[in-house]
Amino acid sequence: MKTSLGDKIAYFSQESIKDIPLPERFTFPFFYEPHPLSRLAAANLQHYLETHTGLDHNFGLENDTDGSPIGKMFGVLVVQDPQGQLGYLSAFSGKLANSNDHPKFVPPVFDMLTENSFFLQGLEIITSINTRIDQLSTDNDYLRLQTALENARKNANSEISDLKAQLKLNKDKRKQVRAELKERLNEADYAIAEANVINQSLADKRQLKHLSDQWSQTISDLQNQVATFESEIESLKNERKERSADLQQQIFEQYSFLNKDKKSRSLRDIFKETPFGKPPAGSGECAMPKLLQYAFAHDYQPISMAEFWWGASPKSEIRKHQQFYPACTGKCKPILAHMLEGIPVDDNPLLDIKEDRSPLEIIFEDDSFVVVNKPAGLRSVPGVNIEDSVYSRLKRGLLATEPLIIHRLDMDTSGLLVVAKTPAAHKHIQRQFLQRTVRKRYTALLSKVIDQSGGMIDLPLGPDLFNRPRQLVCFETGKKSVTKWEVVTRYSDTTKVNFWPLTGRTHQLRMHSAHVSGLNAPIVGDDLYGTPSERMYLHAAEIEFVHPATREKVRFAIAEGF
Template identity: 65%
Template sequence: MRNNTLNRITYFSDKSVNDIPLPERFTFPFYYEPHPLTKIAAAELQDYLESQTDLDHNFGLVSNQEGIVIGKMFGVLVVQDMKGKLGYLTAFSGKLAGSNDHPRFVPPVFDMLVENSFFLKEQEVISAINTQLEKIEADENYRRLKLDFEQLSVQSLKEISAFKKQLKSNKNNRKKLREEQKNNMGHSEYAQFEAYLIKHSLHDKHQLNVLTNQWAQLLEETQVQLVQVEASIEALKDERKQRSAALQKQLFEQYVFLNKEGKSKSLQEIFSVTAFGKPPAGAGECATPKLLQFAFANGYKPLAMAEFWWGESPKSEIRKHKQFYPACTGKCKPILGHMLEGMLVDENPFLQNPAENCRLEVVYEDECLVLVNKPAGLRSVPGIDIQDSVYIRLKYAWKNIEPLIIHRLDMGTSGLLIVAKTPEVHKHIQRQFLQRTVSKRYTALLSKILDQEEGEVKLPLRTDLYNRPRQLVCFEHGKNSITKWKVVERNEGIIKIHFWPLTGRTHQLRMHSAHELGLNAPIVGDDLYGTPSERLYLHAAQIEFVHPKTKERISFEVVENF
C-alpha cells in the first residue's frame, strides 16, 4: 500500500482488491455490515496502530504506560480519486495524543488548536478569569468573612429565638397576674396595676427591637464586605459565561460542512433545526464527518465507510477493542443528513418491518387482559416510521377496546407481554410492576463462555442523551439496576442463560450482559452492544403476577424457539 502524505490517501494494491466488487451505494452510517473494502482498510489501519511509535497516546493496551487511558473511535472511508484509482482515508474522533492533526489521518474540519488561533487566545483569557476566581475564592479574608457571616447568622437566630421565648414567658406571667389580681383590687388600683404590666410589655417589645436591630446592623456590616467580594466573583463568572458563549458560537460558525453538491452548512445552521437547538459538545469532531469533508474538499468520491473502537473499553458505554460500530446519532446524524444529501445510500433498515409477516400469538385472554407471545422484530408500541406493533394489531382485532400497554419488550426481544383491556386493570398490574411483585424470567444466548454458573449484576443505567436509544453505565446519575442470572446450558462457545430482572430499566439485560463490569458477554445478535445476527437471542419466557379480578397469582411460560 502507498500513502500519499500530502493528500492523506492510502491506495490499495490492485492485487488486494481486484476481485472485490465496488459498493453500489454508500454505507448507511447508523446500521451497517462493513463492506469488504472497508474491512481491508480497517485491518491495515489497525496494523499501523499496533506498530506505530510516534503517537504518544495511551489507549490502555500497554501495561504501565504513562498518561490517562483514552480509547478512540477510528474511521475509514473507501474512495476513488479523480482518475478512478481506489484508496482509503482514515480519521479519529476528537484529539489524538493532544493534537488534532497527524499526517496519517485527515485533518479536522476546523483546527481550533492551531498556533495563535482565536480559540486558543480566548481560552487564555477565560483561563485567566478562572485563575482570578480561584484566587479570590481561596483568599483567607473572603473565607473568614463567609464563616463569620454564617456563624453570626446562626448566633443571631439563636439569641433572638431565646429572647422571644423569654418574652412569651413574661407575657404568660402577666396574664396570670391579671387573672389573680382582677378580683382582689379596686377599679383604680387595678388600672394602675394594668398600666404597670403594659409598661413591662412595651419594655419587652423595645428590648426585642433593640436586640433585632443590633444583630441586623452587625450582619449588615459583615454582609456589605461579603457582598463586595461576591459581586466581583459574580462579575467574573458573568464575563466568563458571556465569553464562553461567544467563543462557542464563533467556533460553531467555523465548522462548515460540505456535501456532494458543494453546498456548505455550519454546525450552527445544521443543529438550529434539531431538538437540541444548538450543537452538542464535540459535534463535528467524529471520524465520519471529518472523512467526508476531506473527500468532498479534495475531489474524492466516497464509496463506503466503517468505524471501529481502538483501546481499552470505557467504563460507561459498551465499546470493544477492534469492533465495528455505527456513527453516533445525536452528534453525527444531523451533520451526515446534510453531507450525504444527493448521494445514493443503502436503505435505512429502521424503515423496514422485519415482523410484517409474523403472527401475534395470543397465549391467554379474558375480559380483563390478554397475554401475547410477541415475535422478535415486532414493536410493542408504534414507532415514528413504522406503526405495526402489538398495540396496533390488538386495536385492530378488538375494534371497540383500547389496548393499554402495561410494560414493553425491545423490538428484537420475543416473548410474553401483558396488555390490559380497562384502565382499572392497567393501573392494578402497573402497580405490581412498580412494587416489583411481578416475577419475570428471560432466556438468552450469550456470545462468550462464563466462568461462573450463577450470580447477580448491579450496574446503574441512564440514557445516552446523544446516542439514543443506547444506555450508559453511570454511577453518579444512573438508576439502580439489578439482574440475577444462571447458566442453564453450555454448547461450543455459546451458553444459554436465564435472567431474572429485579428492576425494569431500558436495555437492562443487554447492558448487564455486554458491559465489562457485568458479564462481559453480549447477547447473541445484539446490534447495539454486540454483533448483529439474524435476530436478538433474548426471550421473555415466563411471567407471574396477581390477576386483578380473581386476586389469584397466575403464571405463564412460553418456551423460546432457539
C-alpha cells in the first residue's frame, strides 16, 4: 500500500486486489453490504487507527487516555485515478481531535478552522459579544439593583398590605363609633361627629395613597436603572443573533459540492427544496460528502464506499465499534443526490423485495377479527413503493370485508398480528392497545451471550429526525419506554430471550436490545441497529386481550421457528 506524495489516495497493491472484480455500479449509500474492495480499504484504515498514535483523540478504547471519549464515524471511498490505478480515500465525520488537518484524511469541503478565516473572525466577534453579555449580566451594580428592586417590591407589598389591614380595622372601628354616636346624639351633634369620622376616613385614604405613591416612585426609579442594563444586554443579544445568522449563511454558501461533471451546488441551494428548508447543523461534515468532493476535484472515479464506527458507543445512538453503517439520510441524502448525479448506483435493496406468494397463515378468525402469523419480510400495511402486505393480502380475498389494521409489526418481524373485521371490534381492541392492557410477548435471538437471567430496561426513545427511521435514546425529550425481559436459552455466542414490552414505542425492542445501556446485544439480523442476516430474529409469539364481543380474555400463541 502506498500513498502518493502530496495526495490523500492510498493505492492498493496489485497482489491484494488481483482476484477482486470491480462492482458494476457504485454503492447505494443508504443500505449496502460493503464490496470486497471497500472492506479491504476499511481494514487498512482500521489497522492505521489501531497502530497510529499521533491522532491525539480519545475514542474510548483501551489505549486512549486523553480527554473525554468520543467515538467517530469514518469512511472509505475506493477510487480509480486517471491512469486506471485503484486506491482509496479516507475521511472522518466532523472533526478529529478538534482539527480538520490530518495527513491520512481528505480535507473538509470547507475548513472553517483555517487561520484568519471569515468564520474565525466572525466567531471572535460573537465571542466578544458573549463576553460583554456575561460581564453585564454579572455586573455588581446590576446584581445590586436587581436585588434592591426585588426587595423593594417585597417591602412595598408587605407595608401596603399591613397598612390596608390596619385601615380595615380603622374602618370597622369607625362603623362601630357611628352606631354608638347615632344612639346617644341628636341629629345636629351627630352631624358634627360624623364629619370628624369622615375626616379620619379621608386621612386613612391619603396615608395609603402616599405610601403607595412613595413605593411606586422607588420601584420605578430602580426599574429604570435595571432597564439600562437590560436594554444593553437585549441589544447585544439581538446583535449576536443577527451576526450568527449572517455567519451561518456565509458558511452555507462556502459549502459548495461538486458532482462528476464538476457542477457545483451550495448547501443552502441543495436544502432549500427539502422539508427542512435549510441545512441541519453539521450538514456537509459527514465522511461521504468529503470523500466524493475530493475525488471529483482530483478527477478520481468513485468505485465503492463504506462507513464504519470507531470507538465507544454514543449515549443516544446505536453505534458499535468497527461496524459498518449507511450514510445518514437527513444530512447526507440531499447532498449525495447531487454529488452522485449521473453515476450508476446500485438499486435500493429495500425496494427490491422478493414477494412471498405463499398463503398468509390465519391462526384464528371469527366475526370480529382475524389473527395472522405474519412472515418476516412482509409489511403490515402497503408502503410508498411496496404494495404487498398483510393488509393487501387480506383485502385481495382472504376477508369478505375491509381489513382494519389495529397494530403493526416491523417488516422484518414475524409473528402474531390482529386485524379487525368491523369498526366496533377495531375501536374496542385499539382502545386496549392505547390503555396498555394488551399483553404481548416477543421472542428474540440476541447477538451475544447475556449473563443476567432477566430484568427491566427503561430507556426513553424518540425519533432520529435526521436519520429516519432510526430511533434515539433521549432522557430529555424521549417517551418513556419500558421492557421486561428474560433469558430462555444461552448458546455459544447468542442468547434467546423473551420480551414483554410494557410500552409500545417504535423499534422499542430493537433499541433496548442494541443500546449500550440496554442489553448491548443487537437482535441477530437487525440491519438497522446490528448486522444483516437472512432475517431479523424477532418474533411476536403471544398476544392476550379482551374479546370485543364476548368480553372475555383471549390468548393466542405461536412458536418462533428459530
